[in-house]
Amino acid sequence: xxxxxxxxxxxxxxxxxxxxxxxxxxxxxxxxxxxxxxxxxxxxxxxxxxxxxxxxxxxxxxxxxxxxxxxxxx
Numbered sequence: 001x002x003x004x005x006x007x008x009x010x011x012x013x014x015x016x017x018x019x020x021x022x023x024x025x026x027x028x029x030x031x032x033x034x035x036x037x038x039x040x041x042x043x044x045x046x047x048x049x050x051x052x053x054x055x056x057x058x059x060x061x062x063x064x065x066x067x068x069x070x071x072x073x074x
Contacts, residue, residue, distance in 0.1 A: 018070075019067055033061045037055055037060045038051050
C-alpha cells in the first residue's frame with residue numbers, strides 16, 4: 001500500500017486506474033497477476049513495478065481480481 005491506493009496515485013497508479021485500463025481486456029486478471037509476481041516497467045511511467053516473487057500464483061490471482069473489482073466490475 002506504499003505504492004498504490006484505491007482511488008489516488010501514489011508512486012504507482014491507483015487501483016481504480018488500473019482496473020479501468022484493463023476493464024475490457026480478456027485475461028486481464030491473469031496478466032495483472034503475472035505483473036504482480038514478475039514486476040514490470042514502462043506501463044505507467046518511468047518508475048518500475050518491483051517483482052513480488054514471494055507471492056504464490058494463487059495469491060497474485062486473488063489480488064489481481066480484487067484490483068479489477070475496484071473499477072466497479074467484478
